[in-house]
Amino acid sequence: MPRSIVTKVARATLRSLQISRNTRISYTPFAAVSVLPRATVPRFYSTAGPGGNIITPDKQPAQPKEDAAPSVVGAATELTxxxxxxxxxxxxxxxxxxxxxxxxxxxxxxxxxxxxxxxxxxxxxxxxxxxxxxxxxxxxxxxxxxxxxxxxxxxxxxxxxxxxxxxxxxxxxxxxxxxxxxxxxxxxxxxxxxxxxxxxxxxxx
Missing domain, CATH: 3.30.920.10 (Frataxin/CyaY)
Structure with missing residues (x-):
């Protein structure tokens, strides 16, 4: 918006409010106002499922690895x-x-x-x-x-x-x-x- 128009709008606003001309008012032209981006709030996502299991990229709970079944009979005993x-x-x-x-x-x-x-x-x-x-x-x-x-x-x-x-x-x-x-x-x-x-x-x- 041109500066002259901004000035006219400001003056008309002062008159409507019956503000004294002796009152010093500072204003910032619209062109000088920069629009700041909306603050970004960091969001945290839990990787734990309902039961505390780890969630994999496909959103399926990772199943814990089962331990190998122990051998029924061990190795030969070392003998002298x-x-x-x-x-x-x-x-x-x-x-x-x-x-x-x-x-x-x-x-x-x-x-x-x-x-x-x-x-x-x-x-x-x-x-x-x-x-x-x-x-x-x-x-x-x-x-x-x-x-x-x-x-x-x-x-x-x-x-x-x-x-x-x-x-x-x-x-x-x-x-x-x-x-x-x-x-x-x-x-x-x-x-x-x-x-x-x-x-x-x-x-x-």
Whole structure:
């Protein structure tokens, strides 16, 4: 708007208000007034959903990652040579004792243990099982006429100091399928090595 028009409008306004000419009034021409932009108020957006879950760019709550299910059987227990021989000999002795007692009860089983090698033969066409220690690998090896060869490592089941010393309770485990020697005899031959031989008839009855 031209300055002259602004001046006329201002004077007319003064006269209408009957303001004295001696009153000093300062005014700012419209052209000198700058329009300031509207103040911008920062807005904060929560990235949390109703349940406190993190919101992803597609506005869907991010699901927490599920922890992997723990393994049923852990890794092989580290053993010294002395610990290995002690544990392996104890197991082999129990195995031989059990099978020899079973041999006395049944006519179809032939058990032989010589030079650290145990052979268990069955006359009804099942075949021969061979079990022996394998010191270089700290394992017990077993050859089955049904399922083939397997290598068993000692896995401690306890915890604390006994486990560190390799003397905790444990099992000889085939780590590929987590099975034990006892399970193999039970599944393939229906022989429960944890049960006294005299109890087989009672269990069947």
């Amino acid at each position: 040579d002395d610990q290995y021989h002690k544990l392996a000999d104890q197991y082999m002795d129990r195995l031989v004792t059990h099978l020899e007692e079973l041999q006395d009860e049944r006519d179809d089983i032939d058990v032989e243990y010589s030079a650290g090698v145990l052979t268990v033969s069955f006359d009804d066409g099942i075949g021969t099982y061979v079990i022996n220690k394998q010191p270089p690998n700290k394992q017990i090896w077993l050859s089955s006429p049904k399922s083939g060869p397997k290598r068993y490592d000692y896995v401690a089941l306890g915890d604390g100091q006994n486990e560190k010393e390799g003397t905790a309770k444990g099992e000889w485990v085939y780590l590929r399928d987590k099975s034990t020697i006892n399970q193999l005899f039970r599944d393939e031959l229906q022989i429960d090595l944890s049960m006294p031989v005299g109890n087989y008839g009672e269990e069947e009855a």
